[in-house]
Amino acid sequence: MTNDKSIQLFEQAQKVIPGGVNSPVRAFKGVGGSPLFMNAAKGAYLFDEDGNKYIDYINSWGPMICGHSYEPVTEALRDQVTKALSFGAPTVLETEMATLINKMVPGIDMVRMVNSGTEACMSALRLARAVTGRNKLIKFEGCYHGHADSFLVSAGSGLATFNIQSVPGVTSAVAQDTLACPYNDIDAVRQLVEQHPDQVAAIIIEPVAGNMGCVPPAPGFLEALREICNVNGILLIFDEVMTGFRLAPGGAQEVYNINADILTFGKIIGGGLPVGAYAARAEIMQQVAPSGKVYQAGTLSGNPLAMRAGFALLSALDQDPGIYERINERTRYLHDGLATVFSGKGIPVAINRVGSMISVHFTDKPVVDFNSSAAADSKMFSQYFHHNLAMGVYLPPSAFETWFISDALTQDDLDSTLEAAQSFSPTK
Ligand SMILES: Cc1ncc(COP(=O)(O)O)c(C=O)c1O
Numbered sequence: 001m002t003n004d005k006s007i008q009l010f011e012q013a014q015k016v017i018p019g020g021v022n023s024p025v026r027a028f029k030g031v032g033g034s035p036l037f038m039n040a041a042k043g044a045y046l047f048d049e050d051g052n053k054y055i056d057y058i059n060s061w062g063p064m065i066c067g068h069s070y071e072p073v074t075e076a077l078r079d080q081v082t083k084a085l086s087f088g089a090p091t092v093l094e095t096e097m098a099t100l101i102n103k104m105v106p107g108i109d110m111v112r113m114v115n116s117g118t119e120a121c122m123s124a125l126r127l128a129r130a131v132t133g134r135n136k137l138i139k140f141e142g143c144y145h146g147h148a149d150s151f152l153v154s155a156g157s158g159l160a161t162f163n164i165q166s167v168p169g170v171t172s173a174v175a176q177d178t179l180a181c182p183y184n185d186i187d188a189v190r191q192l193v194e195q196h197p198d199q200v201a202a203i204i205i206e207p208v209a210g211n212m213g214c215v216p217p218a219p220g221f222l223e224a225l226r227e228i229c230n231v232n233g234i235l236l237i238f239d240e241v242m243t244g245f246r247l248a249p250g251g252a253q254e255v256y257n258i259n260a261d262i263l264t265f266g267k268i269i270g271g272g273l274p275v276g277a278y279a280a281r282a283e284i285m286q287q288v289a290p291s292g293k294v295y296q297a298g299t300l301s302g303n304p305l306a307m308r309a310g311f312a313l314l315s316a317l318d319q320d321p322g323i324y325e326r327i328n329e330r331t332r333y334l335h336d337g338l339a340t341v342f343s344g345k346g347i348p349v350a351i352n353r354v355g356s357m358i359s360v361h362f363t364d365k366p367v368v369d370f371n372s373s374a375a376a377d378s379k380m381f382s383q384y385f386h387h388n389l390a391m392g393v394y395l396p397p398s399a400f401e402t403w404f405i406s407d408a409l410t411q412d413d414l415d416s417t418l419e420a421a422q423s424f425s426p427t428k
Pocket residue numbers: 061115116117118119121144145146147206210211239240241242266267276
């Protein structure tokens with residue numbers, strides 16, 4: 001397998017794009033080496049510019065839950081391209097999309113479409129501040145909620161991959177309003193709330209964290225957060241940018257049977273196009289402009305192509321619950337297989353999995369928060385990553401990222417991935 005063309009393309013890209021990429025983790029800095037430049041993708045496979053084929057475990061960081069070039073999505077896009085690309089005026093597509101999201105997701109009445117997960121979280125925070133009349137935000141170390149200033153404190157995978165502790169350009173005034181504590185540590189949350197009485201507008205959380213590897217909530221943790229929010233007049237924001245429509249049609253809310261006050265979405269709801277959304281009960285969402293005063297807007301928000309792609313994918317997920325059974329079963333198979341292979345080799349490993357999200361951490365301790373994730377052997381992960389790449393298996397290029405399993409993966413693909421683990425021998 002040669003990567004000559006990718007290497008050459010990366011050199012060219014670095015001259016005109018910072019670091020040669022449009023989103024940092026793509027640069028392979030977390031695992032070393034030169035990133036692969038992709039050319040095409042179909043089903044479970046990626047094809048790079050050198051003509052190499054890879055089994056894909058990133059799936060565009062989640063959206064390709066049914067595999068690449070999923071026919072219902074590409075067909076909807078083909079049809080829409082012939083009609084119009086963008087109007088800057090309302091369309092029925094947006095109402096249909098909001099209606100479908102409301103139907104699938106528990107506890108919400110209204111949805112506002114935006115263009116990315118970052119925008120969704122940023123807007124959700126503004127809304128929470130407006131509704132409560134408070135400024136402070138509690139977030140969890142290792143959770144990522146996009147790159148808006150307020151969230152760039154202890155912010156998970158991207159920053160952790162690059163060992164960025166504080167971000168130049170984020171003013172101390174903004175950073176002071178963001179309070180961070182360890183994931184799964186309910187006493188730390190209680191303490192922060194007590195230390196800042198009547199000041200906390202929102203607690204934002206990835207209900208299953210996906211930006212420090214995959215870290216599930218400890219039993220009772222989400223329930224306790226809900227209770228703290230109820231008692232203290234704080235709004236609970238579930239960032240379901242990764243978990244939404246992936247863990248279940250109703251996302252983590254459905255799986256854990258807990259409703260947040262505001263939800264944020266991204267990734268899957270665009271079917272591969274750039275989309276995000278935030279949603280809540282009517283009395284909260286009615287405060288958003290133009291029905292309320294919380295201003296938030298977007299020239300391309302609700303873009304017809306994005307709505308058609310997202311609607312096609314969400315409809316498939318809504319109509320065929322078998323998709324979830326299949327991807328969860330494949331992920332379980334992979335989990336069991338990898339656990340057997342690594343234990344046979346005497347390599348200590350913690351494998352975390354929720355539904356079709358999974359991560360492999362080279363450590364002999366459980367991974368329950370950012371510190372335990374960061375304590376794993378990242379050098380061994382880099383070796384494992386490159387070994388897989390050479391075997392035609394494309395894993396996320398950072399130990400802090402979750403793998404996303406798609407419905408397009410075959411039994412052979414899974415077995416090839418287990419064979420790659422079997423032939424892995426780390427060097428010290
Ligand atoms: C949980 C979570 N929230 C928000 C975001 C930001 O989304 P986007 O990259 O679309 O801005 C991400 C991106 O990975 C994410 O994983």
